[in-house]
Amino acid sequence: MASVKDSFREYLSTHGLKVTRQREIILEEFLSSPSHLSAEELYLRLRSNHPNIGYATVYRTMKILAESGIASERHFGDRQTRYEPNISEEHHYHLICNSCGKIIEFEDAKIEALFLQTAKDHDFTLSHQRLELYGVCVDCQHK
Amino acid sequence: MASVKDSFREYLSTHGLKVTRQREIILEEFLSSPSHLSAEELYLRLRSNHPNIGYATVYRTMKILAESGIASERHFGDRQTRYEPNISEEHHYHLICNSCGKIIEFEDAKIEALFLQTAKDHDFTLSHQRLELYGVCVDCQHK
DNA sequence: GTAGTTGCAAATCATTTGCAGTAAT
DNA sequence: ATTACTGCAAATGATTTGCAACTAC
Numbered sequence: 001m002a003s004v005k006d007s008f009r010e011y012l013s014t015h016g017l018k019v020t021r022q023r024e025i026i027l028e029e030f031l032s033s034p035s036h037l038s039a040e041e042l043y044l045r046l047r048s049n050h051p052n053i054g055y056a057t058v059y060r061t062m063k064i065l066a067e068s069g070i071a072s073e074r075h076f077g078d079r080q081t082r083y084e085p086n087i088s089e090e091h092h093y094h095l096i097c098n099s100c101g102k103i104i105e106f107e108d109a110k111i112e113a114l115f116l117q118t119a120k121d122h123d124f125t126l127s128h129q130r131l132e133l134y135g136v137c138v139d140c141q142h143k
Numbered sequence: 144m145a146s147v148k149d150s151f152r153e154y155l156s157t158h159g160l161k162v163t164r165q166r167e168i169i170l171e172e173f174l175s176s177p178s179h180l181s182a183e184e185l186y187l188r189l190r191s192n193h194p195n196i197g198y199a200t201v202y203r204t205m206k207i208l209a210e211s212g213i214a215s216e217r218h219f220g221d222r223q224t225r226y227e228p229n230i231s232e233e234h235h236y237h238l239i240c241n242s243c244g245k246i247i248e249f250e251d252a253k254i255e256a257l258f259l260q261t262a263k264d265h266d267f268t269l270s271h272q273r274l275e276l277y278g279v280c281v282d283c284q285h286k
Numbered sequence: 287g288t289a290g291t292t293g294c295a296a297a298t299c300a301t302t303t304g305c306a307g308t309a310a311t
Numbered sequence: 312a313t314t315a316c317t318g319c320a321a322a323t324g325a326t327t328t329g330c331a332a333c334t335a336c
Contacts, residue, residue, distance in 0.1 A: 019336095021335095040325080079300090110257055115254075126278040127277050129274070133272045134269070138267075161315055183301095195318080202300090
């Protein structure tokens, strides 16, 4: 039962990279934060408890997390790259407001069943899926 | 039977924007180019025949095309925003093989109905959607 | 000890914006 | 006439990089 932290350490070791305090702290903060944070947002969160961790280190670490498969890079409306932990990626979908950029996560068993059926119809074994529904949220409809 | 050009003109008119030579040229080039071009690539393509069209105009026009629903912004590995024409009639989805990269396009009325229902449940007006199912195709399963 | 890492500041690159002149309504 | 648009150059903002000091191995 390897934890995410363990697999990160292993990824680092097997790739000739070093397990540093900063990398462990950043991973921990990433895992305990809401999903879809940008590197900047993560940096700001870290700053209160770890004012010594630099901007660039957060960027560099997030890149490693994406390469290692622990996180996925995502792009929504805005210009920033956002990160999402991969464990949760399998069964949740996104509803995104074109206007204010709000992101709502949802799950739906019926949708998922149809995806499985579709994959079967095409003789695919399904590994993961990405669904984004774009539109305008209630709040923005009234502006 | 409104053409894409017509609907662009209409979008411009109904939004207090002007139908200019540059906008028409950019749309035409966009439609007759391979998909997934970035604004810069489009600008470079235009430069040979229209050296007078500026960089910023291409960016501004692509933004309007995205807002009008004629194009979608996409992000792949690199840092650039790429544009894809929206085939508005049918919503097509993608089944992608993790191993050989094969892409199968499909449509599914039941899936689409569920998307509409989901949007309604969250008080969203749906504009467009993106679905990618990843897995391994039959051919690759036997390797 | 050696090789990778950090934090800072400066650099880069895509994209946006201010502005004065120009074109569409 | 009025208001939006264009092209240029300069500005912005996210991300990357060079470098000297540092830390994991």
